[in-house]
Amino acid sequence: MRITDQMQFALAAQYDDQAQSNVESAAETASSGLRVVHPWDDPTAAGLLAQNQVTQARLTGIASNANGALAQLNASSSALTEVQNTLNSATQIAMQMTDSTYSASERANAGTQVNSYIQQIISVLNTQVGDTYVFGGDQTATAPFSSSGTYSGDAAVRQVEISPGITVAANVNAAAAVEGTGVAGGVNILSTLQALATALNSNDTAGIQAALAPLNQAITQVSSAQAGVGDSVDALNTALTANQAALTTAQTQASTLGDADMIQAATNLAQAQQALQASLQATAQSFQMSLLNYLSTSTSAA
């Protein structure tokens, strides 16, 4: 092929530009550590990365929600344990006071004790996590139990998503657990305690005896609610572990899809730099090859 000067310079510029561009590209990959920056770097991976970003955001959100629910359920569980302990104490008092050896004043004192239990339970059932009353059902903004024990909450049970599409109960149905609403043979715990207090104050041993069965049912109701909370807490803990694993998997997938193999990137950079050096050397040498050099040399020699 006939080699012309313009062709020589144009090709040199083109090859050097290309080599320089390869170095820039390899340096960008090596310094950023990313294989996919633009969608055209790997269109399929770019699409999957977009989905992966949504997945990661969702898993993080679900974990945050589950942790929030867990805080409420743990608070509910502690409250129910306290209610249960208080009910056990009340039952013990009731059983004790059915004994004929106790006087009316002693029973009245026990009645006062039961009344303080009632206030204690009301206080515990008005537990808040943040601004939320955990036993109010959907009525989370106001205290669900008045000082007289009237329930102003509802029977709603919120659901928390523990993985996409799967939910567990996030609160205790206090209407069922405390008021016995919708529970076969259910009793109102506070009414039962109030009946016991009344019987104690009036020295009514028959009334005290009659309160024992409802108290037993009350303990069963609270135990049942506690078991439900335990199930939800277990499910949430399991879900949180699974969620963390899924998040790790998603992060690994994102890394596999978008991150550069650093060893490969460093090798590519070294290779591109060497190619650029070779190209520049070849260009410099080709420019020295001109008849003009030899003619001028012979002229000056002459």
Next chain:
Amino acid sequence: MNLLALLSSTASSLQAQQTVVAVSGDNIDNASTPGYVQQQANLEEVGPGVVVGNSTVGDGAEVASITRTTDSFVEAQMPAAFSAASSSSAEAQALEGVTVLDTSSSNDLASALGNFYSSMEAVTQDAGNTSLRQAAIASAQTLATSFNNTSQAIESARSGIDSQIAGQVTQVNELAAQVAQLNGQIATTEASGGNANSLLDSRQTALDTLAQLAGATTVSAQNGEVSVVLGGGLALVSGNVAGALTATADASNGGHLAVGIELPGSSSSSSLSQGALGGSIGGEIAARDQVLGTSLASLDQLAYDFANSVNAVHEAGYGLDGVTGRPLFDVGATASGASGSIAVDPAVANDPSALAASASAAGVPGDGSQLQALVDTENQGLTGGLTATQTLASITTAFGSAASQAQAVSSQDAGMLTNLQTTRASAEGVSIDEQLINLQQAQRAYEAVSRVIQTTSNLLDNLLQLT
């Protein structure tokens, strides 16, 4: 042959060698001039000469012609190669300018979409919590803004392409006028037997640029003129009359420029069919209307479908104030432009209690099940059958594939063009080494002819001394 006639013939030979030196000098001077085609002084023997015995001795040498060393085979392939390389390069460059769908972008749509669902879901656990409601509304606003930004970035790229097209149309029209003028000058010069080589170089440079800009090809006429033709056979230049391209806003395409043509000798503009324009203008139109246009339309459809899907659930829910029927997003009546205009409904944006978290009025404030239903729409297919996330991934992949394909085609076309340009430069360019050899050769010839003159002169002297 007599000695005086011999002296006379050597004079034309000397002149011929001087011309060879002049042509080589011109070649060397223009070795780096763009579009310059190497010229060659074609020598021939001056006839008819003198008959000597059975042979004829010529009357020296003369320059028969000075021609450009063009390669018609290569030249025939150049317009298509210029057009294809410019077109694919312009398309690839236009698409590479759009980085709003980059995976590394921190405020991208995918993150905004994921955060939107998560923030809405957070409210379901404590629906009466104003802070959570504000955070959820803020995430909806971020999502809407991400849609707006993405749309604006794509639309801005499309408008940028319009500016390029407008400038290139002006350039095409100037070049067309230049070619028409050169056509006339070349025809006149050649008709009078003159040398039109530099005019031919200028015209070829203009024709190369026209091929790069608009994919124009040429048809040669007998008188040295060429017609410039666009795809579909529409003439841009006919003889010494130029037509013109027009660029006017097309209301049916969002006000983007539509390129039309005024044929030579006509003042009325007619539209150009798709594919009539190649070169960078054709590539830019393809990037603007096909790849970016499709991406934007898909994004609009996604924003429209997503907003309607979310609104349907939100409108059925109740805010803390017990009011129902409020949309979460304002998105307009049609998909067109939806990604650019989507916004959180002011009623909700200005009042966190308006977020319809509850499925019933009675469920207020703690019920968040309606927002859970809203979050569940993330798994529902939109009109295209894909979920919002899948649709977004599909838009990203489709854009990436188109850009990647444009880059691959551009690289391939550039390679083919380089090969042709190398072949062209090899055939038509100036080799300084070669010209130096030509100069040496002409110098030697000049010296030799001088020696002939000296010898002839000596012979004449000898002859005169006899008389």
